[in-house]
């Protein structure tokens with residue numbers, strides 16, 4: 001049975017996390033190859049399936065049993081109209097399947113992402129790569145790991161030697177697409193070694209934390225995409241900022257133009 005308490009206890013107690021979340025990931029891995037009921041949310045490219053709802057309900061019901069006073073911010077509950085407001089209360093921030101479009105196409109780059117904040121401070125994050133059985137964890141002040149392997153971000157600060165990750169996002173109107181591609185073009189003109197889109201922001205951010213890429217930028221990321229990954233990147237020695245940031249982030253921020261998606265807590 002999916003046992004969220006162990007994740008909380010293990011990460012809070014500082015013990016190495018075991019792969020408790022793999023049972024949950026097994027639901028996703030099994031469903032990856034099966035027929036799915038797919039619907040759309042904010043655009044034809046913003047997909048959701050019954051497995052997204054099932055996994056989110058499982059996580060929340062387990063956590064609510066153990067922590068009845070805690071609050072939840074979760075992707076599909078928010079899409080169903082729940083307010084997305086972070087308070088000082090202990091709050092779980094959940095993306096049940098990150099990479100749903102990949103999941104629908106059986107493209108094996110899908111993750112479960114669970115972040116945890118208290119007093120609006122991110123305390124820990126867990127991201128599980130469902131098809132490669134990689135458990136990424138980060139706990140504030142205690143480091144970031146992938147299956148017990150310590151994570152460290154790349155030290156590259158030269159954009160012309162950087163591999164940059166981004167995501168397309170759900171907005172596909174002509175003006176947004178024009179901006180998206182012109183941003184990518186600007187980075188390639190700045191001689192970046194490459195720009196990659198893998199369809200899962202949380203796993204892209206985990207690649208960043210492991211030093212397998214040098215920078216990530218995206219407009220339209222949600223708090224549930226970012227919560228767990230932010231702890232993991234910070235604990236791997238990286239920074240997570242908006243585009244008014246530092247060094248490599250500055251170089252990229254100066255090169256690209258903003259695509260406006262609004263904030264989750266303003267909808």
Ligand SMILES: O=P([O-])([O-])O[C@@H]1[C@@H](O)[C@H](O)[C@@H](O)[C@H](O)[C@@H]1O
Nearest residue numbers: 097098099100167169170200201
């Ligand atoms: O919806 P989902 O699969 O959880 O999350 C996805 C993000 O990981 C990706 O970065 C973004 O480009 C997609 O539009 C979608 O939001």
Ligand SMILES: [Mg+2]
Nearest residue numbers: 075095097098
């Ligand atoms: Mg999702």
Ligand SMILES: [Mg+2]
Nearest residue numbers: 095098099225
């Ligand atoms: Mg997501």
